[in-house]
Amino acid sequence: MDDADIIPIGTHGAAGRGAGAKPSKAARDLLGGQRRAAAPRPPRDADVHPIGVEPPVQQPVGQPGESEADADLAAAPVASPTSAADPLAGLDAAAREAIEAADRRPGKRPGIPVAEIVEAFTHAAMEVFGDDWERKTAHFIAFLRRRITGEFEIDDYGFDPELTQRLLMTTARPLAEKWFRVEVRGVENIPTTGGALIVSNHSGTVPLDAVMTMFEVQERTGRHLRPLGADLVFRLPFVSTIARRGGVTLACQEDAERMLNGGELVGVWPEGFKGIGKPFAERYKLQRFGRGGFVSAAMRTGVPIIPVSVVGAEEIYPLVGNVPSLARLFGLPYVPITPFFPLLGPLGLVPLPSKWIIEFGEPIRTDEYDPSAAEDPLTIFEVTDQVRETIQQTLYQLLMRRRSVFG
Amino acid sequence: MTQAGKVVLVTGVSRDLGRRFARNLADDPAVANVIGVDVTPPEGDLGAVSFVRADLRNPVVAKLLVRERVDTVVHMSVVATPGGMGSRASMKEANVIGTMQLLGACQRSPDVRRVVVKSTTTVYGASHRDPSMFTEEMGPKVMPRSGYSRDALEIEGYVRGFARRRPDVSVAMLRAANVIGPGVDSPIAQYFRLPVVPTVLGFDPRLQFVHEHDLTGALRHAVLTDVAGTFNLAGDGVLLLSQAIRRLGRAGLPVPSFALAAVGSAMRGVGRSEFASDLVNFLIYGRGVDTTRLRDEFGYTPRYTTQQAFCDFASSVDMPPGVPGLAVAEPLLAGLEHALTRTPDVPVRAGGELDG
Numbered sequence: 001m002d003d004a005d006i007i008p009i010g011t012h013g014a015a016g017r018g019a020g021a022k023p024s025k026a027a028r029d030l031l032g033g034q035r036r037a038a039a040p041r042p043p044r045d046a047d048v049h050p051i052g053v054e055p056p057v058q059q060p061v062g063q064p065g066e067s068e069a070d071a072d073l074a075a076a077p078v079a080s081p082t083s084a085a086d087p088l089a090g091l092d093a094a095a096r097e098a099i100e101a102a103d104r105r106p107g108k109r110p111g112i113p114v115a116e117i118v119e120a121f122t123h124a125a126m127e128v129f130g131d132d133w134e135r136k137t138a139h140f141i142a143f144l145r146r147r148i149t150g151e152f153e154i155d156d157y158g159f160d161p162e163l164t165q166r167l168l169m170t171t172a173r174p175l176a177e178k179w180f181r182v183e184v185r186g187v188e189n190i191p192t193t194g195g196a197l198i199v200s201n202h203s204g205t206v207p208l209d210a211v212m213t214m215f216e217v218q219e220r221t222g223r224h225l226r227p228l229g230a231d232l233v234f235r236l237p238f239v240s241t242i243a244r245r246g247g248v249t250l251a252c253q254e255d256a257e258r259m260l261n262g263g264e265l266v267g268v269w270p271e272g273f274k275g276i277g278k279p280f281a282e283r284y285k286l287q288r289f290g291r292g293g294f295v296s297a298a299m300r301t302g303v304p305i306i307p308v309s310v311v312g313a314e315e316i317y318p319l320v321g322n323v324p325s326l327a328r329l330f331g332l333p334y335v336p337i338t339p340f341f342p343l344l345g346p347l348g349l350v351p352l353p354s355k356w357i358i359e360f361g362e363p364i365r366t367d368e369y370d371p372s373a374a375e376d377p378l379t380i381f382e383v384t385d386q387v388r389e390t391i392q393q394t395l396y397q398l399l400m401r402r403r404s405v406f407g
Numbered sequence: 408m409t410q411a412g413k414v415v416l417v418t419g420v421s422r423d424l425g426r427r428f429a430r431n432l433a434d435d436p437a438v439a440n441v442i443g444v445d446v447t448p449p450e451g452d453l454g455a456v457s458f459v460r461a462d463l464r465n466p467v468v469a470k471l472l473v474r475e476r477v478d479t480v481v482h483m484s485v486v487a488t489p490g491g492m493g494s495r496a497s498m499k500e501a502n503v504i505g506t507m508q509l510l511g512a513c514q515r516s517p518d519v520r521r522v523v524v525k526s527t528t529t530v531y532g533a534s535h536r537d538p539s540m541f542t543e544e545m546g547p548k549v550m551p552r553s554g555y556s557r558d559a560l561e562i563e564g565y566v567r568g569f570a571r572r573r574p575d576v577s578v579a580m581l582r583a584a585n586v587i588g589p590g591v592d593s594p595i596a597q598y599f600r601l602p603v604v605p606t607v608l609g610f611d612p613r614l615q616f617v618h619e620h621d622l623t624g625a626l627r628h629a630v631l632t633d634v635a636g637t638f639n640l641a642g643d644g645v646l647l648l649s650q651a652i653r654r655l656g657r658a659g660l661p662v663p664s665f666a667l668a669a670v671g672s673a674m675r676g677v678g679r680s681e682f683a684s685d686l687v688n689f690l691i692y693g694r695g696v697d698t699t700r701l702r703d704e705f706g707y708t709p710r711y712t713t714q715q716a717f718c719d720f721a722s723s724v725d726m727p728p729g730v731p732g733l734a735v736a737e738p739l740l741a742g743l744e745h746a747l748t749r750t751p752d753v754p755v756r757a758g759g760e761l762d763g
Contacts, residue, residue, distance in 0.1 A: 138747035145740045150653030156645055156695055157539045158613045234692070235535035237609020244611070254538040254545070 157259070158244035161224065168246050172215040175208075179353050180312060182212055186360035187220045189306055195260040196363070197298045198225060198267045200308035201286055201391050202275035205336045208351060209313035210269060214246075216358055217265065226259055227267040228294075232333065253293055260301040268294045270384075273333035277322070283314035284399060286392045292384035295366075299374040299383075304363035307387050309394035312356030315405050317341070355407050357398045361390055412439035415630060416477045418463060418509065419484025420456065421445035423590055428483070428623040430454040437631055442475060444468060445484065446501075463505035469512035476518045479630055482509060483525040485562055487555045488594055488683075495553075502558040503565075510569040519576055523629040524566050525622075526582045528615070528639060528696050529556040533688040539613075540697040543582070543637045556685045563637075570635070577635040579705075581625055584641035584696060587716050588619035589723035594686055598671065600724055604652050605670045608661040612693025613645040618711035618719060628707045638705045639696040642713035648690065655721050664691055 122133075129136040143166060146152045154160045176182045190196065200213060210227050217225040228251035234240045249255045251268065259266050269275065274287040298305050321337030341348030364387060373379040415432060419425040420443030433441040433455035443449070443456045444463070461467040463484065471477070485502050506524075513519045531537070532547035551557045563580060570578040585595045598604065617640055625640050652659045662670050667687050702708050711719065 134747050138744050141740050141744040141747070145737060145744065148653060148737050148740070150647075150650035152650070154613075154645065154647060154650075156613075158611075158645065158647065231536045234537075237607070239609075240535070241609060241611040244613070249539045250536065252536075252538050254540075254542070258538075258540060 154245075157226070157247065157249045157255075159224070159226065159247040160245040161247075164224070164246050168211070169215060169218060172211055173219075176212055176215050176219075176356075179351070180212065180316075180356040182216060182312075182356040182358060184216050184220060184358050184360075186362075189360045189362055190217060190221050190223070190265070191304065191363070192221060192223070193263070195263045195301060195303040196265050196306055197256075197260065197294060197303055198265065198306045198308055198360075199294060199387050199391070200267065200269055201310055201395065202269035202271040203278070203283065203310070204276060204313035204351075205317035205319050205338065206351075207269075207276055208316060209310045210267065212313070212356065213267060213308065213310065213358060217267075221265075223265045225267045226264045227269075228256055230272055232273075232331075235331075251293075253297055256294065256297040257301055260297060260303050270294055277319065277334040277336070279322075280314070280318040280320055284311075284395050286388055286395070289384050289388050292380040295380050295383045295387070296374045299366045299369055299380075300371075302367035304365050304367075305383075305387055306363050307361040307390040307394070309359045309361065309391050309398055310356065311358075311395060311398040311402060312354045315354035316351035318352070352406075354405050355402060357402060359394055359398060361394055364390075412437050413479050413630065414438075414440045414442070414475055414477045415479045415481060416442045416444060416468075416472065416475070417456070417481045417483065418444050418505075419482075419486075420453065420458065421447045421449045422484075422486075423451070423592065424586065424619060424622065425449075425483050426451055426453060427590075427619075428481075428626055429456045431623055432456075432481075432627060432630060435627070435631070440475070442471065442477065444471070463501070463509050465508075466512075468509060469515060472512050472516040472519065477516065478518050479521040479523070480509070480513055480519055481523045481525070481626060481630060482506065483626070485525065485527070485559060487527070487529075499558055503561050506562045507565055510565055513576070514569060514573055519573075521630070521633065522566075522569070522576055522578045523626060524562070524578070524580045525626060526563055526566075526580050526637075527555070527559050528582050528584045528641065528694060529685055529689075530559045530563060530582060531694055531696065532556055533612075533685070533692040533694050535692055537692060537694065540695045541639070542697045543639055543700055551685060554683045554685045577633050579629045579635055580637040581629060581640045582637065582696070583622055583625075584615040584617045584639075584694075584713075586619055586622050587616040587720045589720060591619050591720070594683070596720065598686070599651065599655060599720070601657075601671070601674050603658050603660045603674070604655070605667055605674065606648055606652070606659045606661050607664045607667055607687075607691045610664075610691045611647050611649050612690060613695050614648055614651060614689075614693055614713070615641040615645055615695055616713045616716040616720075617641050617709060618716035621709040621711055621716070624710070625701070625705075625707045628705070632706065634705050636700070636704060638701045639698050640701055640707075640709070641696050641698050642709050642711050642716045643698070644713045645693075645695050646713050646717055648693070651717055654718060655724060 125133045125137040129140075143162065146162075152160060152162055190198075198213070198217070200209070203209060214225045214227065217223060224247055226247045226249065229243055229248040231250060233243050233248060234250060249259065251272075256266060256268070270289040270292075271287040272290065278285075278287060295305070317336065317338045319334075319336050319338060323335040323337065326335040327333065338348060340350075364383070366383070369379065415438055417425060417429040417432070420429045422445075425445070426443070426449045429441050429443045430453055432438055441456045443453060443458045444461055445458075446460070446462050448460060449458065459467070459471060461471070472480075484505065486498060488498070510522075513522055528541070530547065531541045531545065532549055532551050534547075534549040536548040538545070547556070547560070551560065566578060566580055570576070586593060587596055621642065622640065625638075646654075649659060660670070664687065667690065668684075698709070
């Protein structure tokens with residue numbers, strides 16, 4: 001069998017539909033000038049053609065013996081590219097063996113040209129990973145393999161650091177750096193070791209502020225922020241899976257204390273749905289801080305509370321309306337209406353590119369309180385108020401600093 | 408009757424775990440005699456255990472306790488599935504009334520000094536309001552209305568009542584996570600033996616297992632020591648359902664939660680009751696328990712982690728032939744990774760360690 005030469009399709013004339021009596025230009029080109037030899041049509045059998053690549057050109061059009069051509073078709077894609085520019089050349093013998101062995105495996109679909117896939121894969125890897133592609137690709141493949149065999153590690157809460165790093169942080173990075181242009185202040189207030197409780201305001205209809213805070217903390221301190229989430233999070237399919245993998249656990253006294261005792265950096269958004277689902281008109285007005293359960297957790301474990309103020313998240317999805325009946329139907333706290341959602345459909349899901357500032361405030365120490373203070377409602381309320389006031393004041397200051405919403 | 412060692416009565420010896428535990432215990436030098444009780448005769452060899460065929464709801468057991476001067480009672484006949492008993496009602500009857508009668512008999516007997524009850528972590532239930540790790544003093548966040556978890560909860564109530572009435576008897580209750588191992592035939596083991604494992608769409612619960620050896624080891628420790636209290640028993644760490652299925656080399660089949668019971672039952676060709684609601688909830692929300700107290704107070708450290716226990720189980724499960732799974736891609740990826748890491752001018756550790 002001769003080398004097959006690639007014929008470009010559909011670039012030399014008007015596009016023909018190929019449905020009439022006269023074949024299209026592309027079809028004529030395919031025949032390579034031998035049209036008049038009354039060529040039998042190539043079999044229109046989807047199984048025979050390799051998937052995702054051009055159908056290999058049958059050079060001797062009009063040759064008798066259709067069944068032989070069929071057999072060739074299955075063998076051709078594997079054999080032919082090796083003679084031309086061999087994409088496998090870069091790999092050593094072991095690799096080639098592995099690939100070919102994989103190709104020979106029983107139950108494999110016939111005719112998938114592994115060599116071409118490898119070539120495409122190599123180019124893609126170079127494109128994505130740059131010069132160091134071999135090492136990085138190897139890491140990536142190792143990652144994929146661990147996913148397939150299930151040999152990755154998770155902690156007791158279901159946190160999967162590897163997946164968080166690879167997927168969550170990679171998707172959050174462009175959002176934080178390019179879209180919201182997050183400015184971070186006061187990173188030095190985050191302790192580098194030991195437990196601490198990060199308390200932040202909550203806004204934005206969708207908890208993107210939590211994702212951004214997680215990203216920035218990870219990026220700037222190398223520590224994972226472990227958020228506490230409402231029980232609703234764990235009731236929703238998919239959301240619960242992603243949340244657990246990302247390190248979220250239920251916002252309850254037991255989990256908060258367990259994590260803080262374990263020396264984790266725990267994040268809490270005490271406003272909860274009251275904060276995140278508040279109307280746009282009430283932006284930057286802190287909602288009630290619950291019963292102050294987070295303060296007693298911090299006091300019992302003696303960890304510092306770090307007040308965090310996030311400016312910018314309020315404007316990403318301005319909440320102008322709510323559909324309470326729908327919300328009740330699905331058991332959700334609210335069903336948002338923004339100026340663009342559901343008006344523009346999926347396009348309305350794109351957050352507005354507001355300018356963000358995240359400020360980590362000075363730690364509030366709790367280890368100086370008496371151990372019994374954690375049971376004293378008045379002390380708890382006092383500290384809760386102190387944290388709340390700090391965040392509120394910082395929010396006002398940051399708003400003054402910000403030139404404009406999208407600046 | 409002179410006693411050189413303990414006389415132990417073990418209930419539920421007809422099932423595999425109970426039988427092996429009783430047999431194992433009979434070989435211990437500190438134990439003089441082991442009496443096994445169950446309604447059906449055990450299928451395997453009981454060794455030095457003397458078997459008495461009796462229903463726990465029968466006064467025979469009370470007489471037996473007195474006649475044989477039993478000083479230790481190990482109750483492990485609380486079952487999760489009706490199995491041969493037929494209906495759910497008779498299962499509840501055997502579980503709850505059986506336990507009540509047994510405890511009543513223990514209360515009457517002057518010789519009983521130690522009662523060990525094998526309970527289950529199912530008493531904590533499974534819901535979206537669960538903490539990540541249950542400790543012994545926590546209860547279920549959502550009360551189970553029926554099924555195995557309800558039975559276990561009621562049984563625990565009776566056991567606590569007994570402990571109050573007979574303060575001279577030291578009562579230990581072991582809440583075991585799902586027992587797994589090559590020889591285990593439990594609802595969860597059957598579930599993982601399905602050719603395609605149905606899962607709940609959008610949920611990936613954390614599971615915890617305890618190896619059968621650790622269960623018998625802990626029960627044995629309970630018989631030979633005198634620590635009273637309730638203790639969680641589980642292997643270290645947790646395993647995600649998706650991880651477990653992949654370690655088995657199988658494919659998961661995500662279905663909506665309401666269809667899980669139907670799909671699971673259809674696959675196994677059994678009645679719906681085998682796929683009880685507490686199992687469905689467990690497969691949605693999962694469960695984790697804290698075993699600090701087991702180590703520190705009770706004094707037993709499980710030999711197998713959750714992962715090791717599951718891997719031991721997985722090695723005993725035959726791969727179903729011709730089931731498509733992601734495992735097909737694994738050798739190809741392995742080959743590629745090998746090739747890339749072996750390229751001489753690129754120094755990479757063989758494991759493909761991640762460095763961020």
